[in-house]
Amino acid sequence: MAEDSDAAAPQSGSTPAEEPAQNLAGGLRATGLRVSAIALVGVTWLSAGLFGLYILAYYGGTASDGALERWNDTLQGLYEANAPLATLGIGSHFLGGGVLLLLGPIQLIPWVRERSIAVHRWLGRLFVTAAAIAAVGGLTFTLLSGTIGGAVMDAGFGLYGSLMLLTAVQTVRYARARQFDAHRAWGIRLFALVVGSWLYRIEYGLWFSAFGEAGHTDSFNGAFDYFMAFAFYLPNLAVAELFIRARRRAGPLTEVLAIGVLSATTALLVVGTYFFTREFWGPEIARRFL
Ligand code: HEM
Known part of the structure; x- marks a missing residue:
């Protein structure tokens, strides 16, 4: 990853004596971010x-x-016989x-992309089609x-769907134009939106366990x-922007901030996942597939 190696580059204006320390700090930040x-x-x-398996x-x-x-056992009105x-x-x-939840992250793994561009392209087509269908x-x-x-929830979900469609189209558009930096950035935004559908449940679960039904x-x-x-997708988009900019070398402060936000988000997700798997997803997956 060319961008990561840039992190270790000494900052302009430093003396030769300061360069090893700056190289070390830059290297540590790059590793921490990765x-x-x-x-x-x-x-x-x-x-x-x-x-995804639960769905x-x-x-x-x-x-x-x-x-x-x-379907209405989980949320009233999902199924209406006359609609x-x-x-x-x-x-x-x-x-x-x-499909999006199961396949999405594969697209972000550099190893898969580097080994087989054909796999990346075919999964990409499937992923973008699934995003458009969702x-x-x-x-x-x-x-x-x-x-x-x-009305408020209609507006929130309406914007969510429109953004998902826009990011899917942009991801494909920039891949076709062979502008891979922009393609990657739009792919990360799309992924952040996809993740929102699942964060919605996790965040409700965390809220209920902390504050009941307030x-x-x-x-x-x-x-x-x-x-x-x-709130289930706008903060994710902000984290995605932070990540995209940190990778484009926005400076040490953004990198450290990005490492902190990414790590705190990971810890929160581990707690939420444990709770949901134990209470809801696990029993349903086991009933159907095991
Ligand atoms: C990865 C993408 C998505 C997944 C996995 C997903 C999953 C789900 C699930 C499982 C439900 C049922 C309710 C529940 O079990 O909590 C649901 C409901 C719903 N989803 Fe999605 N969704 C996704 C994307 C979208 C998008 C892009 C829209 C755009 C408008 C959307 C709109 C809705 C609506 C309107 C409902 C019904 C809510 C209601 O009745 O009030 N979803 N979704």
């Missing part, structure tokens, strides 16, 4: 993969049993979402049936629900 990014992607993959096990499993009404287009939208969005399916449902939380109502129109209609 390790914290790998840890975050690893934990995210494991956790998002479990959530296929539960929503796919009940659909193949012909028991679509059981076939909305059902098709939300159902295809489950499939697209499950986004268009979710937007169709939002337009036709509306979300459970009403700010939440069954119809998702409490203060915390309104906050969450946007």
Whole structure:
């Protein structure tokens, strides 16, 4: 990775005596950034993969049993017998979402890309198609049936779907134009949005275990629900921007900040994943697949 080796470069204006210390500090920051990014992607993959498997096990499993009404056990209004287009939208969005969560992180592993560009291209096509299906399916449902939380949640999910579509299109556009720096940056933004779908559940779980149901109502129109209609993806986009800029050599402070944010996020995800796997995802995956 050419960018990483730049981190070890001495800063301009330093004396020859200061260069070894600056090289060491730069090298440590570059390693710290790489390790914290790998840890975050690893934990995210494991956790998002479990959530993806759960979606296929539960929503796919009940659909193949012909028991679509059981979708409403998790969230009222997901299935309405007299709204076939909305059902098709939300159902295809489950499939697209499950595929995205399972395959997404593979695209970010440099090793796969370096070994086989063909695998990277084919997975990329599948990934972007799944993102478009998840986004268009979710937007169709939002337009036709509306979300459970009403206008604020509709706006939050509407923006989420539109951003996912935009980032998917941009990722492909820049790959075709062979502008790989921009392609990579848009791919990271898309991944940050995909991760939002799963963070939404994790963040609710962490909130409930810390504060009970404060700010939440069954119809998702409490203060915390309104906050969450946007907070499950906008902060991730900010972290993604920080990461993209840190890799483009924005300076030592941004690198240290990025290492801190990436590590704190990883720790939070480990706790959330443990809780969700024990309570929800694990039992459903075991029932269908084991
Ligand atoms: C990786 C991508 C995604 C995954 C894995 C995913 C997953 C899910 C799941 C599992 C549910 C069912 C509720 C639950 O179990 O909590 C759901 C509901 C929903 N999703 Fe997604 N989703 C994704 C992306 C999107 C996008 C891009 C939109 C765009 C608008 C969207 C809109 C919705 C809507 C509107 C609902 C129903 C909410 C309600 O009834 O109030 N999702 N999603």
